[in-house]
Amino acid sequence: MAAFKGRVVRAALTGKLGFGEDRSGPHPVYERVHDGAVVGVTHMSHNAGGRDLSDHELAAMARQLGVRGPELRQAIGCAISGDDFLALLLA
Amino acid sequence: MSSTAEHLFLEEPSRPEERPDRRVAAPDDPHAARVPTHPEALEAPDFAGAFESSDAGAPSPSRLSVVVDELGQYVVQDVVGGAYGVGQAPEEAFADYWTALDQRLAFLRARRDALSARLARQLRELEELFPGR
Numbered sequence: 001m002a003a004f005k006g007r008v009v010r011a012a013l014t015g016k017l018g019f020g021e022d023r024s025g026p027h028p029v030y031e032r033v034h035d036g037a038v039v040g041v042t043h044m045s046h047n048a049g050g051r052d053l054s055d056h057e058l059a060a061m062a063r064q065l066g067v068r069g070p071e072l073r074q075a076i077g078c079a080i081s082g083d084d085f086l087a088l089l090l091a
Numbered sequence: 092m093s094s095t096a097e098h099l100f101l102e103e104p105s106r107p108e109e110r111p112d113r114r115v116a117a118p119d120d121p122h123a124a125r126v127p128t129h130p131e132a133l134e135a136p137d138f139a140g141a142f143e144s145s146d147a148g149a150p151s152p153s154r155l156s157v158v159v160d161e162l163g164q165y166v167v168q169d170v171v172g173g174a175y176g177v178g179q180a181p182e183e184a185f186a187d188y189w190t191a192l193d194q195r196l197a198f199l200r201a202r203r204d205a206l207s208a209r210l211a212r213q214l215r216e217l218e219e220l221f222p223g224r
Contacts, residue, residue: 063172
């Protein structure tokens with residue numbers, strides 16, 4: 001399975017997937033807000049930017065978001081649109 | 092109930108022969124559990140149920156899991172799926188987990204009135220799982 005660099009995951013989250021980023025804490029936190037409600041929150045481990053994220057890390061991020069690992073991977077890899085990923089968050 | 096040590100045995104199926112020293116007991120954390128090592132297994136519906144605590148208020152060996160991933164990192168995760176920690180050593184991964192958990196609790200509590208139903212439920216579950224944090 002293709003690995004994703006942390007910076008690629010970050011770019012996908014803050015780009016087409018519409019997450020806001022909060023870097024004020026020990027880990028960068030990514031928050032998706034829709035119609036005034038917080039519908040998804042995840043974080044990336046520190047120093048993740050330049051290294052590959054393992055399947056386990058992506059699966060853990062997916063669990064935080066309430067989606068399945070393959071769905072998060074597809075969203076990062078552009079096989080799932082931002083709107084469709086939002087629908088998964090809202091499901 | 093099984094002893095904690097029974098729940099702390101780790102396996103590294105991808106490289107057991109190369110680094111037998113990594114087939115180790117986890118650190119001195121009373122809450123770790125042995126879990127499936129395939130990432131999809133972590134998403135299986137029966138994962139949380141398999142490690143549910145029935146002992147409210149008492150330390151449970153089932154609240155956290157630790158695995159060694161395909162990159163050789165230790166990944167610690169709670170049964171709620173609320174937080175996770177990563178490290179090159181078990182101690183580092185557990186420390187990262189507790190930092191991440193406290194950060195997530197603070198983040199969600201600060202937005203309690205705006206959370207979706209799923210996140211509000213997750214916050215409640217984390218607070219029940221880790222009372223006092």
